Amino acid sequence: MQQPQLLHEEKVFKDPVHRYVHVRDKFIWDLINSAEFQRLRRVRQLGTSFFTFHGGEHSRFNHSLGVYELMRRILETFEGRIQLTYEEKLLCLCAALLHDVGHGPFSHSFEKVFKYHHEDWTRAILLGDTQINRILRRFDDSFPKKLAEVINKTYDNKLIVSLISSQLDADRMDYLLRDAYYTGVNYGNFEIERILRVMRPQEDGIVFKFSGMHAVEDYIMSRYQMYWQVYFHPVTRSAEVILCKIFQRAKLLFSQGYPFMQEPVMLLPFLQEKVELADYLALDESIILFYMQLWRREQDPVLKDLCARFLDRNLFKYVEYNPRDFRLLSELKELFQSAGIDPMYYLEVDTTSDLPYDFYRAGEEEERIPIMLQMPSGELVELSQKSEIVQAISGKRRFDYKLYFPLDKVMALPGDLSRKIRERLGVMEDA
Template structure:
């Protein structure tokens, strides 16, 4: 990568959006073979410090603690989404005929930047920062404090807002947004193939080449020829399997829960110290770093959003090993050494009674060491037709919902996994629970 300031590559404030690189740049990629870059503005955005930050953000958050090889990043996924949009433009005649050259380049930029707002451990971080990655991404692209914004505006006035309008689904033609975010889009197609490859599973595999060959478009959306139905069925089944076998793995959630508990405990400590007017030294540096992490808008306004990464989060957690609070130190040790909480689905009243008694016995606060969650699986079902359904182009030229043409899609619409009540708790309680369950079982024999 070019270590110089990417802004130096653009010739002049009025330089054309269509400016090409001196030669086609390529990235070797395990999913797409080569990722090709031919526009200078795309190359400059990749070299920006905010985009390089994505190298330091895990794509799958806590999933890497379950599938040990899932170490890939938002950087590689973002490049993959860009490449799929580039292929759509290159290989789907109807897309190329609808979008002019500047629109084509703009949608490529939007594809590249669609995840620019993700924080440490991706989606999980939103529970810490209280801001969605979509909203933060819009602010990063539109803020004059970022290299990304400066590159966009130097290429063409107002370009940053045209990019965010695509990401917010406010663009015309709406097709540009559909290419990046719909039920059959470059984002989902890349992350399914990439996540399956990196986790070593086969759930996420489907025939990408067949989908691209049978893909069609109009001003508003993408749709598929009827001859491509079977490849789309594989695609939505891949989503179905990946959601429940990989993305929603309980141990992945358990790891992210530890980090959430860590910040909750830190907040408790801060509040207690403020009430007592207690000096935080020598812990102030760690407290300040954690405060920046929780406030990405403050980092953005200070021109430091490129420092919002997992390196910073891990530094905070490491420093907590020397913190004065034993509970915070315990949580930090658990995070660093993967000492996850145990979990149980559908616990009974007796189970909860035992856990609470054991926590009290070991002087462990329930607010930190017992987490009860209600899992509503309906929102994670991989296909629905409430908005932007997958449309099929029939032989007579009419368009139908996928469920009208596919028994598999129709069956998935009716799938409802039961909601679940799950609890997480320290492993030291497990023996007591098992003994109680064994005693109860024996009493029935």
């Protein structure tokens, strides 16, 4: 079994959330300096949230470093409580560091239109012809495969998997604290020090001392508030709607042979649906923004308008929408069509939903690993059995529906038609 190769001197990153990120292992340092990991500096952590919270410009790079640092601290607290080999510790640290390495520009919007998933690309980066793969194989030829299994949640050591992928793991703890810090909100803050102190390793996962239950409750409620106040903010969602429409329009125009003023060379593999790993790794948010700047000067009025809206933050407005009101949506589509406003690009129902906490129920398809409390007697009890707060939200999925549209285009229509559309939307004249 290989032993740690330590750097001559510890490397330290200054971090606003954890104060410092410590790196002593040369293996980890080399992974951080790989081209694939450095690419994460050019991919925002929060996608379009910077339109709503101007401080939310942080990257997948500093989130990944933060998850690594939390994992390092967790492993320190486990010393003397459970025996882990150097390989097992390294798997934990590498999974924490590299769990998001497959994310692309404006991840979720881009994935939705071009129909891929970032976790598939993460595995491709770990197993393919990359600097990261070559570094991982320095430890052992089987190490990249084991790491891919950890991130894919199929690795046989459940403790290692739970540390990076569960309802309370290093990834979630970092992004809640980090996203709260950069967006300037208080919702995502919780007692991280207390949670680390009451975390206990077991062979099949992590548990938490009963005395720390209130800190875990605080974490659950912080997550709930962050999703509804930050991640699902309607202004952020409006920007995502426009972003998806831009990609959809570009994809359609390309399929129709539209003569772009400048051929979108970097996007051709995606438009042609022939994407290789090298093509994917060459793409980041600066490339997408570059093409938007070009496309806002295109002849196509829809692509031109959508890109200008995104770049200038002239976003769609929204109203609450009842998904059972099929007649309303149908009528609005007809009205938009008659007004010369293409409803395919300018009328969109957006749905958000979140399940803040749940536990496994026999017979249900999706496995949910519960958060377990360790009672003073040593007995393990599922969190919602002891917490009235968590019990109140367990298994309750909340949905939100909004209808997005360009109010400025509606207002510019002739009086009667504009008034009719605004009446159906429930929008006042001075909105």
